[in-house]
Amino acid sequence: MPDLHFVATVNDRKVSRSAKPHQRLLDFLRDDLNLTGNKEGCGAGECGTCSVFVDGVLMKSCLMPVAKAQGTSIETIEALARTGELSLLQKAFHKAGASQCGYCIPGMVMAATAAIRANPFVGREEIKERLGGNICRCTGYQKIFDAVEMARDVQNGTLPATAFAEADAEQGDFIGKNVRRIDAPSKVSGALKYAGDMTMPGMLHVQVLRSPHAHARIVSIDTSAAEAMPGVEGVITSADVPGEDGFGVFVNDQPVMARGKVRYVGEAVAAVAAEDPLAAVRALEKIKVVYEELPAVFDPDEAMYDGAPVLHDYAPDNITMHVPIRVGDVEKGFAESDLLLEENYATQAVEHAYLEPEAGLAYLDHDGVVTVVSPSQNITHHRRLLARILAMPIAKVRFIMSPVGGGFGGKEDMIYQGMLALLAMKTRRPVRLVFTREESIVSTAKRHPSRTNLRMGLTRDGRIRALEMKMISDGGAYGLSTAGVMRKAAILAAGPYVIPHVKIDTFGVYTNNTPSGAFRSFGALQTEFATESMLDVAAERLGLDPFAIRRINAMRDGATTHTKQKLGSVSLLRALEAAEKASGWEAGAPVSRGDKRGDLGRDGNRPPVSLGARFETAEKQQAAE
Amino acid sequence: MLICDEYLTPASLDEAFAAMEKHRGHYRVVAGATDTLPWARQGRAGDVHIRALIDVAKIPELNEKKTGDRRVRFGAATPIQRFLDDPALGRAMPCMPRCAVWFADDQIRSLATIGGNIINASPAADGTPCLIAHEATVELAARRGGKTARRKMPLESFITGPNKTALEDGELLVAIECDALPGYGGSFEKVGHRRSLVISLVCLAALVKLDSTGRKIEDVRLAIAGIGPLPLRLAEVEKFLRGGPIGMERLERAAAMPVELVASRTRQEYRRDVVRGFMMRGLINAARRAGADAAALAPELEAAYA
Ligand SMILES: Cc1cc2nc3c(=O)[nH]c(=O)nc-3n(C[C@H](O)[C@H](O)[C@H](O)COP(=O)(O)OP(=O)(O)OC[C@H]3O[C@@H](n4cnc5c(N)ncnc54)[C@H](O)[C@@H]3O)c2cc1C
Ligand code: FES
Ligand code: FES
Numbered sequence: 061m062p063d064l065h066f067v068a069t070v071n072d073r074k075v076s077r078s079a080k081p082h083q084r085l086l087d088f089l090r091d092d093l094n095l096t097g098n099k100e101g102c103g104a105g106e107c108g109t110c111s112v113f114v115d116g117v118l119m120k121s122c123l124m125p126v127a128k129a130q131g132t133s134i135e136t137i138e139a140l141a142r143t144g145e146l147s148l149l150q151k152a153f154h155k156a157g158a159s160q161c162g163y164c165i166p167g168m169v170m171a172a173t174a175a176i177r178a179n180p181f182v183g184r185e186e187i188k189e190r191l192g193g194n195i196c197r198c199t200g201y202q203k204i205f206d207a208v209e210m211a212r213d214v215q216n217g218t219l220p221a222t223a224f225a226e227a228d229a230e231q232g233d234f235i236g237k238n239v240r241r242i243d244a245p246s247k248v249s250g251a252l253k254y255a256g257d258m259t260m261p262g263m264l265h266v267q268v269l270r271s272p273h274a275h276a277r278i279v280s281i282d283t284s285a286a287e288a289m290p291g292v293e294g295v296i297t298s299a300d301v302p303g304e305d306g307f308g309v310f311v312n313d314q315p316v317m318a319r320g321k322v323r324y325v326g327e328a329v330a331a332v333a334a335e336d337p338l339a340a341v342r343a344l345e346k347i348k349v350v351y352e353e354l355p356a357v358f359d360p361d362e363a364m365y366d367g368a369p370v371l372h373d374y375a376p377d378n379i380t381m382h383v384p385i386r387v388g389d390v391e392k393g394f395a396e397s398d399l400l401l402e403e404n405y406a407t408q409a410v411e412h413a414y415l416e417p418e419a420g421l422a423y424l425d426h427d428g429v430v431t432v433v434s435p436s437q438n439i440t441h442h443r444r445l446l447a448r449i450l451a452m453p454i455a456k457v458r459f460i461m462s463p464v465g466g467g468f469g470g471k472e473d474m475i476y477q478g479m480l481a482l483l484a485m486k487t488r489r490p491v492r493l494v495f496t497r498e499e500s501i502v503s504t505a506k507r508h509p510s511r512t513n514l515r516m517g518l519t520r521d522g523r524i525r526a527l528e529m530k531m532i533s534d535g536g537a538y539g540l541s542t543a544g545v546m547r548k549a550a551i552l553a554a555g556p557y558v559i560p561h562v563k564i565d566t567f568g569v570y571t572n573n574t575p576s577g578a579f580r581s582f583g584a585l586q587t588e589f590a591t592e593s594m595l596d597v598a599a600e601r602l603g604l605d606p607f608a609i610r611r612i613n614a615m616r617d618g619a620t621t622h623t624k625q626k627l628g629s630v631s632l633l634r635a636l637e638a639a640e641k642a643s644g645w646e647a648g649a650p651v652s653r654g655d656k657r658g659d660l661g662r663d664g665n666r667p668p669v670s671l672g673a674r675f676e677t678a679e680k681q682q683a684a685e
Numbered sequence: 686m687l688i689c690d691e692y693l694t695p696a697s698l699d700e701a702f703a704a705m706e707k708h709r710g711h712y713r714v715v716a717g718a719t720d721t722l723p724w725a726r727q728g729r730a731g732d733v734h735i736r737a738l739i740d741v742a743k744i745p746e747l748n749e750k751k752t753g754d755r756r757v758r759f760g761a762a763t764p765i766q767r768f769l770d771d772p773a774l775g776r777a778m779p780c781m782p783r784c785a786v787w788f789a790d791d792q793i794r795s796l797a798t799i800g801g802n803i804i805n806a807s808p809a810a811d812g813t814p815c816l817i818a819h820e821a822t823v824e825l826a827a828r829r830g831g832k833t834a835r836r837k838m839p840l841e842s843f844i845t846g847p848n849k850t851a852l853e854d855g856e857l858l859v860a861i862e863c864d865a866l867p868g869y870g871g872s873f874e875k876v877g878h879r880r881s882l883v884i885s886l887v888c889l890a891a892l893v894k895l896d897s898t899g900r901k902i903e904d905v906r907l908a909i910a911g912i913g914p915l916p917l918r919l920a921e922v923e924k925f926l927r928g929g930p931i932g933m934e935r936l937e938r939a940a941a942m943p944v945e946l947v948a949s950r951t952r953q954e955y956r957r958d959v960v961r962g963f964m965m966r967g968l969i970n971a972a973r974r975a976g977a978d979a980a981a982l983a984p985e986l987e988a989a990y991a
Contacts, residue, residue, distance in 0.1 A: 064692060081692035081738075084722070104723040105793055106882055118792045123719050127692040128740065128796075174791070192881025193790025341686065341732060498727035669880050672786050 066126060069133040070095070071142065079126045086110045086121035088129075089136055096257035097137035097166045097250020099465075101195070101415045102497040108167040108194030109415060111174075112136045118174040120193070137166035137250035140173065149173055149211040150248040151224040154240065156207035160198035162247030163415040163465030167194050169248055172208045182212060185673035192671075197415055197466050243463075255434050255462040256419035256494040263421070264293050264333040266483055266493035267340035268476070269347050270503060271322035271329055274572040275356035275369060278321055278329070278349060285346040286332060291339035294487040295347070296479065297330045303451030307474045309441070309578075310543035311380070313372055316449060316478035321354065323371055323537035324574055326502035328476070333483040333491045360534040360569035361511070371537060371570040380535045380568040381543040383550040387622050390515075393526025393561030397517030399601055405514065405590040409534070410507040412579060416465020417500040422480035423490035429456050430481050435464040437471045449478055450485070457481075469578030473540050475504055505540050505577025508533040508568070510549075510586040516594050522604050522612045526561040527554050531587055535568040536575035541582070542568035549583030554622050555591045556632045557613040562622050600650045607640050607647070687725035689738045698746050698859070702828035704739050705855055711736035714857065716747075716762050717796040719789070720805045742798065746859060752777045757865045761800025761858040765789070765812065768799075778863060779871030779974070780890045784815045787875040790882050800858045803840065807884070808847045811875065813916045814908035815890040816840055819863035827856040835859070847914050869894045869904070870975030874963040886952065887911040887959045891967035895931070899978035902926050907967070912956050913948040922964075931972050931981050940964035 063078040070093060079088050086103075089095045089112065101109035103122045110122045113135040140147045146154065149172050159165040168191065175182050175190035182190065187208045188201075196204065213219035246252040283295040298305060298319035305319055306312030317328045330347050334340035357363045357371075363378040370376055394400060420434030430450065436442050439459035447454040464471060476493055483491045495503075510533045517526040531549060535542040550566040566587070568576075595613075599606045614632045621627060639645075691708075695701040705712060713735045715721050725733040741747055747762035750771070757777040759767075765788045768774050768781040775782045788794050788811050802812040803823065821840040826833055840861070843851050852858065869892045877883030892906040905926045910916035922942045929935055940961045947956045969982060 062691065081690065082686070082688045104726060105719060105789070108790075108792070111792060117795050119795055120792045123717075123722050123793065123796060125692060125715075125718055125722075125738070125740070127694060128718075128742070130694070171792075189786075189881070190791055193792050338686075338688070496727060502727075669876070671875075671880055672783065674786065675782070 064127055067131060068129055071135060071139040081127065083126045084122055085112070085114070085124040085126045085129045085134070088126040089121060089134070090257075094259070095136045095138050096253065098170070099163060099166065099254070099416070100256070101163065101417070104497065106195070107164070107415060108171060109164055111167040111170040111194065113170070113174070118170060137170055140169065141249045146245060146249060147173070148214055149176070149208070150245075152207040152211035152214070153204070153248045154244040155224050156203045156210055157238070157241065157244075158199060158203040158207040159241065159244045159247040161414070161416070161464060161466040162243070162252060163254065164194060164196040164198075165247045166250040168196065168204055172204070172211070175208065176212055176215065179674070179677065180212065180216060181677075182208070183673065183677065184209060186677060189671055189673055195415065197413055197468070252463055254416055254419065254465050255421055256416070256492075258421050258433065258462070259492070260421065260423060260490035263490040263492055264335065264483070264487055265337040265340050266331055266333050266480065266491050267337065267344050268328050268479065268493070268499070269330040269332070269344045269349070270499075271318060271325060271327040273322055273351055273353055274325050274358070275354040275371075276322050276351040277354060278318060279352050280348075280350045281330060282348040283330060285348070286343040289339065289343050289346060291335040292332060292343045293335070293489065294333040294483050295330060295343065296482045296486060300482050300486065301449060301478075303449045305449060307445045307449065307478065308539045309438075309472065309541045311539040312445065313374070314538040314540070314575075316482065322351070324572055326499075326574065327537065328479065328503070331479045331483060331493075333487050333489075356572040358571055358573055360532050360567075360571055363569050363571050364532075364567070369572075371572065375570060378570040380539050380570055381546040383546045383564075383566045385550050385553075385562060385564040385622060387559075387563075388526075388561035390526045390528045390561045390563040394515070394517040396519070397525045398520040399518045399598065400515070401518075401594060401597055401601070402513070402515045403590070403594060403597065405512040405593060407507075407510045407586050407589055409509045409574070409576065410579060411501055412466070412468040412470030414466025414468060414470060417495040417497055418471070418476060418504065419492070419494040420477055420480050421490060421492045422477070422484040424484055424488060429458050430485060431458040431460060432477045432481055433460040433462050434477055434480070435462050435467065435471050436474070436477065437464065437467045437469070438474075442474045442477055445474055446478060446481055450481060468580050469541075469582065470504060472578045473505055502574070505575050505579075506536070507579035508535065508542070508545055508576040508583065508586060510534070512587060512590040514590045514594055516598065518598050518602065520602065522598070522602055522609045524557055524559045524613050527559050527591070528563045529553050529565070529587065529590065531566045531590075533566065533568050533586065534571050534573055534576060536571060536573045538575040540575050540577035542576060545576070545578065545583035547583070549587045551621075551623050552584040553587035553591060555588055556615045556630065557610075558615055558619065559613070559622070564622075596650060603649045605647050606650060607636055607645065610636055686732045687722055687738075688732065688734045689736065691737045692740065693737055694740045694743055696744065698744055698826065698833065698857070701739060701741055701744060701857065702833070702855075704737065706828065708737040708739070709855075712739050713737075714739050714741055716740070716742045716798040716801040717764065719793055719797040720801055741857060747800070749860065750774065753865060755865055756862050758860055758862040759799070760860050761803075762798045763800070765794035765797050765799060765802070766791075776867050777865040778815070778819060779866060779869045780815050780818065780873050780892055780971070781871070783871055783873035784811055784890065787811060787873060787888070793882075799861065803844070803861070804850055804852060804858055806844050806846070806848050806850050808914050808916070809885040809888070809911045810916070811873075811885055811888055811910070813840065813844065814888060814910045815873065816861060816863060817916055817918050818890045818892055818906035818908040819866065821861050821863045823858055824860040824862065825852065825856050826859045827853065837862075841918060844915060866892055866894070866906070868975070869906075870971040870973065870977075872967045872970035872974065874967045874970075876959055885911045887956055887963060889960075889963040889967045891971040893968065893971035893975045895972065895975045895977060899976050900981045901930050902928065902972075905968075907964075909943060909946075909960065911949065912946060912960060917946060919943050926968075931968075931977060933983050936965060936968050939968065
């Protein structure tokens with residue numbers, strides 16, 4: 061493979077060195093020049109974390125073969141604050157609070173820089189369009205747009221530069237005040253190192269072999285050919301796990317790598333550490349796994365039938381968790397009701413899609429302490445689990461939490477840290493694993509899909525007398541956080557409403573789907589979606605305003621919840637009032653008004669999607685000339 | 686991952702053909718590489734090993750541009766962004782800048798080429814309907830028996846199916862020639878799941894030329910994609926509209942005509958609604974940009990559709 065001799069100017073410095081012909085510009089910048097400010101969020105042109113300037117034009121460096129950049133002048137995020145002083149835009153991002161997890165921010169700053177360079181008077185609509193190729197999962201974009209406007213105005217002299225310096229909160233007085241994030245400068249400048257940005261001398265690269273089957277017995281795994289390859293320093297399977305091979309949040313039912321059988325497509329089966337990622341990829345191809353396919357089950361209702369395929373021996377009924385709640389007597393409540401409603405609700409799996417795909421680094425330190433650096437949302441728990449898995453005293457296991465490039469619950473599970481620790485111990489070298497976006501989607505937890513049957517009884521004046529709910533959730537192949545999610549789903553199912561008779565059952569069920577796990581709201585979304593939707597149905601049927609029916613039933617200060625928790629203060633009424641005001645609510649029972657809706661075209665409503673703000677700017681400019 | 690042993694950047698068509706001959710059966714042509722790199726990933730082609738990648742983006746002939754009175758000719762490696770940045774191209778092809786602004790995002794269209802868009806031949810490709818509305822012909826070249834053999838054919842017949850064209854083995858797309866339509870109003874309507882970085886569910890290119898009163902349609906060009914395996918020129922609708930006034934009732938009748946052409950595999954009903962709406966919006970926008978008499982386009986029509 062003849063390397064190519066690559067000559068370019070990168071951040072004002074001449075670069076002249078060899079590059080691999082298949083490298084993308086992003087690989088060359090990050091791996092060879094160690095310019096890790098720009099990230100790889102997707103590798104497919106979809107996210108914008110990799111945006112760099114090539115001869116002054118912003119490009120997605122994951123879509124650019126390095127050979128295309130031959131002879132060009134390249135600017136990465138590191139170019140913008142090279143003097144040590146942040147650029148106007150970087151200062152504005154800091155001031156406006158536009159960086160949260162920060163993973164998208166280097167790319168955002170680059171795109172914003174391009175927007176202001178293209179049009180120094182760029183308006184908000186045009187800013188949105190010009191930043192259209194960059195995705196952020198944390199901020200909701202508004203603060204990012206605010207920051208671009210602020211930088212534009214300072215640059216144009218319509219806002220004083222002191223705007224950046226203005227103090228936000230008095231020292232020691234933070235509640236209800238705008239507080240600047242102390243980590244923002246490191247994020248807007250690209251200086252912050254996420255796990256995938258870190259390297260160590262002698263570091264090996266890890267790749268994971270994943271199951272192509274949803275349910276199959278592993279007859280044999282032969283790693284000898286992979287181990288014999290030059291550049292391969294270690295191959296592991298479940299046979300390399302010295303201790304109790306199980307992790308999870310509530311039940312430790314998941315082995316570090318599949319043990320005896322695979323339970324979902326994408327489950328880790330073996331892992332390789334090699335001198336470079338390509339050698340590791342090649343080694344995966346050499347691992348021979350013989351599978352014997354087993355009948356699989358993909359529907360949680362079917363998984364609960366007698367005779368359904370069983371995933372885990374300890375749970376012959378495939379039930380991970382059942383949470384029952386009983387208050388009063390629902391049949392009595394229904395008998396006292398004037399209106400009886402019954403509906404079925406369903407929610408789907410959702411991927412967290414944090415912009416930072418999973419990544420981690422592990423090494424043995426000089427005292428033989430195995431150290432795992434990763435964006436884990438639960439390091440103390442992981443440390444305890446890993447000590448048991450490795451059969452090591454806990455003092456010999458260390459977890460370091462690297463900056464989390466977005467988690468939303470999706471990084472609570474110890475999906476890959478065990479493999480890293482085992483490979484670091486086996487090879488006695490630092491090892492690093494960086495997931496691709498596809499790998500992250502296929503192998504990590506999702507929000508629980510659910511099916512809910514809900515019955516509600518109300519009196520004519522809108523009071524809920526009884527609520528009966530049965531929710532069945534697809535927990536996927538392993539337990540992870542399912543037990544906790546089912547508990548929270550049950551606890552919050554009846555909402556913040558006074559209901560004398562309540563019967564709730566939530567079930568988390570094993571299937572051969574991708575495991576479900578923690579995700580913002582942790583189960584509340586699924587059950588409350590049903591309850592809140594039903595309240596709207598009830599309002600319609602009873603001719604009540606949807607806000608009014610909620611006020612009628614609202615818990616107030618001092619209320620006791622359905623699970624007997626005494627609430628000191630309840631802010632529901634205040635929240636309702638604020639929501640009613642902010643939404644421009646038109647009071648009254650829900651009716652379908654079609655194009656007679658009074659709220660169409662109101663200030664602040666969003667017009668239909670369009671693009672082309674830049675043409676209007678051009679037309680205006682032409683008219684002015 | 687796309688793995689190659691050699692990445693070649695020929696400086697001329699001759700060099701490109703020489704490389705293609707040398708690596709016959711073991712090469713792949715790339716221009717912007719924006720379709721090729723995402724294709725070689727998990728869930729699609731997976732890891733792909735190709736002996737030689739032949740990058741044609743910098744070949745001068747593939748970057749030429751000539752704008753004449755009647756026809757405009759541009760190289761296959763013209764990046765989509767150039768249709769936004771080059772005023773001469775924009776004037777000659779009034780719906781191309783509108784199409785370009787909807788294409789991928791500001792960054793990708795600096796790499797993505799019009800030739801790659803044609804050869805990839807996605808049924809939802811955004812570039813092709815505009816080109817078809819401009820009566821595009823493609824110019825192809827190959828090395829046959831030591832000589833460069835060239836041929837031309839209409840773009841409409843060059844694209845033969847989803848991801849299929851009449852490109853022959855060893856052939857390169859060199860240039861595209863289109864009708865120059867200065868003075869036409871152009872519009873491009875697109876809908877997908879979001880605004881940027883999105884495959885069209887439906888897209889429509891509309892070009893309208895009005896007579897001097899600004900009330901009568903002298904010429905109109907319409908092409909649509911995303912509703913079936915191939916992009917379609919709407920010749921019958923054009924015939925119906927040509928020579929007539931731009932009135933509400935006429936536009937609505939025209940808008941209903943292509944609704945029955947929807948033959949996509951999914952979401953047919955939704956697409957039918959979109960087609961009707963896009964026809965109205967596209968015609969109104971194009972007419973407005975062609976300098977339509979303000980009184981001719983009823984304001985309520987503009988409010989509803991434009
Ligand atoms: C995130 C993202 C968003 C996108 N959004 C859009 C969109 O909104 N609308 C849209 O239509 N497309 C979109 N695309 C697809 C893609 O960008 C376009 O199809 C683009 O025009 C492809 O051109 P290219 O030069 O980059 O293709 P390449 O990948 O270089 O080539 C594509 C194909 O054409 C062949 N080829 C290229 N040039 C020639 C030539 N001169 N002669 C012979 N064969 C040739 C190649 O061999 C290959 O088979 C998007 C892609 C991505 C990654
Ligand atoms: S766009 Fe390049 S990594 Fe996502
Ligand atoms: S701050 Fe944008 S993805 Fe987290």
